[in-house]
Amino acid sequence: MLNDKLIKFCDNNFDDGKLILTKLSEYKKILLKENETMNLIGKSTIIDLDERHFLDCIQIVKYLPNYEKSLMDIGTGAGLPGIILSIIGFKNLHLVEKSTKKSLFLERCKSRLGLTYQVHNKSITDISNLNVDFITARAFASIEKIILMTKNIINNQTKFILLKGKSYLTEIKKINPQKYFWEMHPSITSNESKIIIMGFK
Numbered sequence: 464m465l466n467d468k469l470i471k472f473c474d475n476n477f478d479d480g481k482l483i484l485t486k487l488s489e490y491k492k493i494l495l496k497e498n499e500t501m502n503l504i505g506k507s508t509i510i511d512l513d514e515r516h517f518l519d520c521i522q523i524v525k526y527l528p529n530y531e532k533s534l535m536d537i538g539t540g541a542g543l544p545g546i547i548l549s550i551i552g553f554k555n556l557h558l559v560e561k562s563t564k565k566s567l568f569l570e571r572c573k574s575r576l577g578l579t580y581q582v583h584n585k586s587i588t589d590i591s592n593l594n595v596d597f598i599t600a601r602a603f604a605s606i607e608k609i610i611l612m613t614k615n616i617i618n619n620q621t622k623f624i625l626l627k628g629k630s631y632l633t634e635i636k637k638i639n640p641q642k643y644f645w646e647m648h649p650s651i652t653s654n655e656s657k658i659i660i661m662g663f664k
Contacts, residue, residue, distance in 0.1 A: 465491070466513030472521060472651075477551060486550045486576055487517060493575060494541060497568055503541035519626065519652040520544030520601065524551060526624050526648070526660055532596035535559060537587045537613065538603035542569055544626070548599070549578040556580040557595065559587050591615035601626040606634040606659065610643075622662040629655040 465488055473480040473487075491512065498504055508515045520543050527534065527548070535557040536545035545558040546569070558580050560566045566584035573580060583590060593616045600609055606625060613621075627634065635645060644664050650656035 464488075466518070469513045469518045469521070472518060476524065479552075483551055486578075487547075489576060490542075490546060490550065490572060491517070493572055497571075498541075501564055501568065503565065503568065504543075514652055516541075516543055517547060519650065519656075520547040521551065522651050523599065523624050523626065523658060524548075526658065527553070527597060529596075531555065533557070533594075534597040534599065535593070535595045535613075535616065536599045537609070538600055539569065540565055540602075542572060543601055544599055545569070545580065546572055546576075546578065549573075549580045550576070554579050557583060557593065559583045559585070559590065561586045587612045588615075594618055595621060597622050597624055599624045599626075602628075605630075605637075606661070607637045610638075619663045622660060625659040625661065626650070627657050627659050628653075631657045631659060635659070 465484060470484060473483050477483050494503060504516060523544060530552050533555040534548060534553055536548065537559045539545040539558040539560050542558065545556065549556055558569055560569060560582065563584055566582050569582045595616055598613055598621060609623065642664060643661055645659055645661040648658040650658055
């Protein structure tokens with residue numbers, strides 16, 4: 464059973480909301496089962512999984528209007544937000560996770576849920592043969608580190624969609640305003656968090 468806020472968000476924002484909710488429910492079952500033997504999400508967050516993880520991730524869809532664009536989720540871990548983005552319809556999707564155990568989990572989810580994405584079982588700094596339109600990251604690294612780590616796969620048009628916690632202001636102060644623009648949008652799941660949209664000037 465999924466949280467009412469998550470159900471309402473999907474019903475209001477997607478034409479195929481019922482199918483999305485069905486897949487989210489199945490993903491939730493897989494995630495909870497495998498989390499018993501693998502550290503995919505913190506045990507203290509399980510009670511509020513739908514809002515803390517699923518709704519938090521799915522809210523970024525409004526900043527990703529074109530489902531045909533290439534998108535990379537770095538440090539995707541349990542697939543947050545990577546698997547969520549696949550469930551809602553992104554096809555040209557790359558999930559980067561250096562942990563082999565977590566990468567195998569992502570592959571199992573892809574198979575069981577009938578999803579389309581490519582898993583890269585390596586560090587983001589070891590990828591250089593791609594050029595992506597959007598980069599997402601959640602609970603991964605500071606904004607400054609994300610820029611440095613992705614320098615081989617970005618171009619002047621690449622945009623970063625970053626889910627950041629209360630450290631966002633400290634991190635933004637280290638970014639060169641002559642080189643980058645950014646926007647800060649409120650999170651619907653936490654007053655302390657922001658969604659940072661950033662790109663090259």
